[in-house]
Amino acid sequence: MTAPGSERIHISIFGSRNAGKSTLANELLGQNLSIVSDTKGTTTDPVSKTMELLPLGPVVITDTAGYDDEGELGEKRVLKTKQILNKTDIAILVINKSVGKTTEDQNFENILKEKGIPYSVIFREKKSIKEKAIEEIIRLSSSLQTKKTILEGLVKESDIVILVCPIDEAAPKGRLILPQQMVLRELLYSHAKAIVIQPEELKETIGTLKVQPALVITDSQCFKKVSEDLSEEIPLTSFSILMARYKGFLKEAINAVNAIEKLEDGDSVLISEGCSHRRQCGDIGTVKIPAALKKLTEKNLNIETSSGTEFPEDLSKYSAVIHCGGCMITEKELLYRMKCAQDQDVPFCNYGIFLAFAGGILERSIKIFKNNF
Structure with missing residues (x-):
């Protein structure tokens, strides 16, 4: 299976206009990702491409617009460039050696320091800087934290784990969602036994087992039903909580x-x-969670939605944010969104936690972690 973008190391190339960012991006990728020109401002929007960068492994390379762009459109391009920082694991700052480090370069370097993003400054010369960039990327990668696995400390060899994966109008056609794929893959690697079922099959499946399952993991949409069909002594959680x-x-x-x-x-x-x-009938974000909110609070609330990259930085008008599990964005970007909310004193929850709480089963669904969050 190809590694999803959210699980790859994100390497972003920054610099002023005509610093040589796009040339470096194309050299790293071995293909023409970006148009290269002597005209300033040729790259107008961030452009990303996945690749295998040996010996590092799966990465995402992003070429950005110059942070010294000017005018009304230029300001919007600079904003887009700065937004890329929220998902950047390693930054390469390209500076034209013949021009030297400018005020804009120094200001951007200061931003990288403030955000704690590992970075390297590389001066572009007449010869290629590809090998130098790869060398620096590999060096900087050693400072990245090794991510835990999704079932860290929860299962062992030969454990039986039941995965409840409803197939309804909201389910992606022909595939499992990423957390389900991640859990299945880890169970295989752990030599544990996975049983994948739909909600209505849970009681019958439990009845056929000679050994009690070590864990049941369910989709958040059927959390309450699964809890009702499952005896209290069997551990239960959700893909979203994991x-x-x-x-x-x-x-x-x-x-x-x-x-x-x-x-x-x-x-x-x-x-x-x-x-x-594309929103489906019974969509969890626009239908099921608003309905659960209304039932839980018995209040008339103003519900707004956002998706993809359109997460507002100004959250002052909101009394709460309920976010998806974030499987398709990087950990860095998700934690950035959470920090935006925390800095503005806005509670930041996720789908699985909210639905477990609304269904009165939150304590049960997090008991397996034994305070090891």
Whole structure:
């Protein structure tokens, strides 16, 4: 299986106009990702491409517009360039050696330092800087934290794990969602036994087992039904909750959920998703969560939605944010969104935690972690 973009190391190339960013991007990729020209401002929007960068592995290379762009359109391009920082793991700052480091270069370098993004400054000369860039990328990669696995510490060899994966109008055609794929892959690597079923098959499946399952993992949409069909002694959680733990914000999401119950009439709630997709009948973000909010709070709330990259930085008008599990965006970008909310005192929860809380099964669904979030 090809590594998804959210699980790759994101390497972004920054610099002023005509610094040689696009030339370097094309050299790293071995193909013409970006148009190269002597005309300033040729790259107008960030352009990304996945590749295998040996010996590092799967990465995403992003070429950006010059951060010294001018005019009304230039300001928008610079904003897009700065937004790329929210998903950047390693930054390469390209500077034209014949021009030297400018004020704009120094200012951007300061931003990289403030955000704690590992970076390297490379001066472009007449000869190729590809090998130097690869050398620096590999060096900087050693400072990246090794990510835990999605089932870290939860299963062992020979355990039986039941995965409840409903196939309905909202399910992606012909494929499983990423958290389901990740869990299945890890169970295979762990030599545990995976049983994949739909919600209505749970009782019958449990009845056929000679050994009690070590864990049941369900899709958030059928959380309450699965809980009702499952005896209390069998551990239960959801793919969304596992993803929140994997992405590093489970504890914050649990702390935030209590504030949602206290929402008042007229409060605004943002329901946000990291990916963009065509809304289906019964969509979890636009139908099921708003319905659960109304039932839980018994208040008239203003519900707004966002998807893909359109996450607002100004969250001051919202009383809460309920975000998807973030499987299609990087951990860095998801934590950036959470930090935006925290800095503005806006509770930031995720789908799985909220639905477990609304269904009265949150304590049960996080018990398996034993406070190890």
